[in-house]
Amino acid sequence: MFRKFLLACMVLSAFTVQTQAISINELNGSPQFKNVYQKTDSYQGTYPKDRLINYLNTYSVEALEYAAPHYKLKGTFYTVYTYTRGTFITEYEVTATYNTNYSLGSLIHASQIAQPSPSMYAVIKAAQDDSGIQIDLREVKRFNGDGTEVSSTVPLVHQLRPLDRSRSDQDLFAIADAMFVVAYQQHFDDIVVK
């Protein structure tokens, strides 16, 4: 009886591991994964191009809070890194908190009603000072391109911070915006708080 139970546990755990693992083929082939950002770094000389692609699992997006202008969404995304030594996938879980008072739409609207001559330059400064989005980013797992899990002693990333509207956060901003589109069928920056 006990042996049967153990056998059942092994089968179940193997099945669970298999369903949680993710491969490059699944990310490219399944419509639930949407490519929301990609970047290719080109180095001069003999270095080949490195590529990064972010896939949002659109089925994973769930609304945690809705109290306009504040919103909170949670989702899972995968970053695929392609180097010369191979392809690696990292799974992240992200919780994004949005304040649509700082969307570009809201900032432009506020600028237009606050001054007789609206300053778009002031909008840029305000948006660069506060993007309106905070993230709680947790690295969950690392995989090889074929979906086998990578065991590593390198600690998993955990960040809790505001997003910056700069190149360094462009990928995470794209993820947060794509989650907003999945949940509310509108881009974050197109929301206008009046």
Add this chain to the structure above:
Amino acid sequence: MKRFLFFMALLCVLCISFNSVKAISNAELQDTSRFEHIISKGDTGGGDGKYIELSTLRDISTDARTKSIETKIYVVLPSSDLIREYTIRYDYNLTYSFANLVARMPEFTQRFPDFSLNDIWNLKMDESGIVGTVKAQQDYTLNGESKPTQPGYKGYEHVTFLTPTDFDFESYHVANRVFKKVFGIFYDDVSR
């Protein structure tokens, strides 16, 4: 031969005196009638900063769609006993001003139904609309003595305190400020 040596010596004296006239000290940069101090995010608060020499601001535009300005800007780094003088040319593509792109939003959404204001931000990230080109640079000590200009690191020659003028760089705001000094309006407020 004697004549040649005499002329060479005269030329050297002239060069030295010419350089000493052009040299600039930190004390002179505090003269607000001649220089405008730009307070930048990147400043450490240790007395560093950027100064526009107001008399050197020149509108050199030749094209209706692009405004061009040439000026001298001094970058002060007290911890390195350094004042770096840049003669810089800025070219502003008016089509890419933020106000102009925002004004064209209805046209963009008509052509691309999923176009978002965030796409305008990303467009600016790809191409800010401002190109800064350093024409010359010269180093001085804080007291205004000329010192040899350090060459840029190999492969990074285009990276200076004022260039490139990418949208998310502090140098972009310096270029916007220079535009306002000449045309009375920030570059990103220009709508065509």
